[in-house]
Amino acid sequence: MTEFWEQIVAGLASGGIYATLALALVLIHRATGVINFAQGEMGMFSTYIAWSLLYTYGVPYWGTFAITLVISFFGGVLVYLALIRPLSRGGDIAIVIATIALLVILNGGAGWIWSPEVRSFESPFPIDRIEIGGVGISWQDLGTILVSIACVIVVFCFFRFTRVGLMMRASAQRPGTSRLLGIRVTLMLAIGWGLAAMLSAVSGMMAAPILTLDPNFMLIVLTYAFAAAVLGGIDSPVGAVAGAYILGVGISLLGTYWDYVTGAPELELPIALAVLLLILLFRPAGLFGRAVVRRV
Amino acid sequence: MTAGVRITPSLVARLVVLAGAIVFFALAPLFMSNFRQSELVLVGIYFIAIIGLNIVTGYSGQISLGHGAFMGIGAYTTAILVTKYDVGQYWTIPLAGLIAGIVGFLFGFPALRLTGVYLALATFGLAVAFISLAQSTRFEGYTGGGGGLALGVPTTPYYLTWSIALGMFVAAWLLLRGRLGRRLRAVRDAPVAAVSSGINLALVKAIAFGLAALYAGVAGSLLVIRTGFVNYLTFPVLLSILLLTGAALGGFGSLGGVLFGALFIQYAPGLSATLPHVPKESAPSVMYGVILLIVLFLMPGGAAELVRRLLGLLKRLTGPRYSRRTGERVVS
Numbered sequence: 354m355t356e357f358w359e360q361i362v363a364g365l366a367s368g369g370i371y372a373t374l375a376l377a378l379v380l381i382h383r384a385t386g387v388i389n390f391a392q393g394e395m396g397m398f399s400t401y402i403a404w405s406l407l408y409t410y411g412v413p414y415w416g417t418f419a420i421t422l423v424i425s426f427f428g429g430v431l432v433y434l435a436l437i438r439p440l441s442r443g444g445d446i447a448i449v450i451a452t453i454a455l456l457v458i459l460n461g462g463a464g465w466i467w468s469p470e471v472r473s474f475e476s477p478f479p480i481d482r483i484e485i486g487g488v489g490i491s492w493q494d495l496g497t498i499l500v501s502i503a504c505v506i507v508v509f510c511f512f513r514f515t516r517v518g519l520m521m522r523a524s525a526q527r528p529g530t531s532r533l534l535g536i537r538v539t540l541m542l543a544i545g546w547g548l549a550a551m552l553s554a555v556s557g558m559m560a561a562p563i564l565t566l567d568p569n570f571m572l573i574v575l576t577y578a579f580a581a582a583v584l585g586g587i588d589s590p591v592g593a594v595a596g597a598y599i600l601g602v603g604i605s606l607l608g609t610y611w612d613y614v615t616g617a618p619e620l621e622l623p624i625a626l627a628v629l630l631l632i633l634l635f636r637p638a639g640l641f642g643r644a645v646v647r648r649v
Numbered sequence: 650m651t652a653g654v655r656i657t658p659s660l661v662a663r664l665v666v667l668a669g670a671i672v673f674f675a676l677a678p679l680f681m682s683n684f685r686q687s688e689l690v691l692v693g694i695y696f697i698a699i700i701g702l703n704i705v706t707g708y709s710g711q712i713s714l715g716h717g718a719f720m721g722i723g724a725y726t727t728a729i730l731v732t733k734y735d736v737g738q739y740w741t742i743p744l745a746g747l748i749a750g751i752v753g754f755l756f757g758f759p760a761l762r763l764t765g766v767y768l769a770l771a772t773f774g775l776a777v778a779f780i781s782l783a784q785s786t787r788f789e790g791y792t793g794g795g796g797g798l799a800l801g802v803p804t805t806p807y808y809l810t811w812s813i814a815l816g817m818f819v820a821a822w823l824l825l826r827g828r829l830g831r832r833l834r835a836v837r838d839a840p841v842a843a844v845s846s847g848i849n850l851a852l853v854k855a856i857a858f859g860l861a862a863l864y865a866g867v868a869g870s871l872l873v874i875r876t877g878f879v880n881y882l883t884f885p886v887l888l889s890i891l892l893l894t895g896a897a898l899g900g901f902g903s904l905g906g907v908l909f910g911a912l913f914i915q916y917a918p919g920l921s922a923t924l925p926h927v928p929k930e931s932a933p934s935v936m937y938g939v940i941l942l943i944v945l946f947l948m949p950g951g952a953a954e955l956v957r958r959l960l961g962l963l964k965r966l967t968g969p970r971y972s973r974r975t976g977e978r979v980v981s
Contacts, residue, residue, distance in 0.1 A: 388769060388770060390714075390769075390773070436942070439946070440945060440946070443945070443949060446706075446710070446712060447945055447949065449712055449769055450712070450893070450897060450941065450945060451941075451942060451945055453714070453890055453893065453941070454894075454937075454938040454939075454941035454942045454945070455938065455942075456890070456938070457887065457890055457934040457935070457937055457938040457941075458934070458935050458938030458939060458942075460934055461932065461933070461934030461935035461936075461938065462935055464934075465932070465935060572777065572886065573777070576773070576774060576777045579770050579773065579774065580774065583767065583770060587767075613787070619781040619782075619784060619785050619786075620781065620782075620785055620787060622777065622778055622781045623778040623781050623782050626774045626775075626777075626778050627778075629774075630759055630771065633759070633767070634759050
């Protein structure tokens, strides 16, 4: 039974990493109505910036964490203002392709600036484990879970209880009406992109100590975050976070208890995606999403 | 298709360009080293793959990010048939196309029930999952696992590739200007009207997706025959993005631009590698991304639109001129 609980905790930790990125995806989808394929690479790029701060400039970890978040915020705002907004008249396909272009630019750019070799990345949490009720939990896992939960709570409170959050929700739902009411819609959407960039930076910095840092390390995380967002319902923040934890735990248990997969962990991703496709056949809006009446 | 082909000046012009291209590609090997020919084979392979991608993205308005995975399915079909079942490698090309096409059609059905963004996501997932499946130790008996499969020496199937490319180009042209093309465009531009007119939306989209996969499968099969080797690294996610770049650059919804897109994705990395101070691995992807953005911002219709605009400009410059003030014809 101990092994079971340990796997649950490990699954929650990786679920937390997916959850922060999935939350970023949902934020963008609600604000702009598109999928940001570059979300993972934005997190990757932020993590490289953090790496430079840590190892080149010798900034202590939490200082680095804060500075990286600020830089990421402005990076996200810049992406929105420079790329997404000018293209928004061109339709969704143009925007999606633009985010794909951004994906390859950031991916190649990181290799260009920092070289594509694999690096290790510091973890802010101690290496040893603690015992809770006979179950050994590493500080690494516990810290990752707590950080992800903190992110979710902060984002929730921001949108629920602050004036800016309310204006942002209004801008996303009824841009025209909001503009008439004097809300600066463009600014609000830009802030949304900035927030999403911050979330993906957190996801990257939590994932890097486990996965090691190279320009492609967020690709798998992004795929799982997509899966989590779709599983929970692409428009539902709660759903995406729940979907991410379900996915993380599910994969962790799958890898432990299904012998066929235990020896071949590379099968976890295809199996997870196949299950997801099946779920979508029966619940196209995801587990927590509301079915929207489509025109066709 | 029974209506026949109407002969218009623009059709004649297109046929002349097509004939010119055929003559060029038929004679080119006579003046080329084997290395250059081998490069052109790759251009032909990209050409075939991008035609397929154009059917699904340009004509049915869906973004596919998994085109590389369908190339991979075609490639592995050929590699497995040749190494495990001793089938002659050229005979495997139609089979590879067929199997990739069937997989594409079957994948398309559930995926296309989802709308736009979801298809892009599903195909992206497919591209990532394909790599995991191809290197999995569980299927090592068939796929060779991470080590891949070797067919033998690399070859240069120049005329074969370009004959297939020509055949598939003409086939796509005929298909898309006929009933299927009309239905696809209807589904893309006005789904509600299309459904009201009795078009089975899911079926038409799945057929387009299957066709696209068939083209990709043939391209993948040719690729493995050319290289003589295949493993999971042959079809990275970047390949799918690359093909999308080629299609966007050529112009979505235009078959003529495809050749330009194919030439570009073959020769652009070589050009970018000549830039100073740029590491070889990362330069091409940065450049593809930047070019993709330039296309999106400056000429959303790709090369095809550029040519159209230039022709329009030419017509205005050489044709009769009209006074802006009186609207009368100006005699100079």
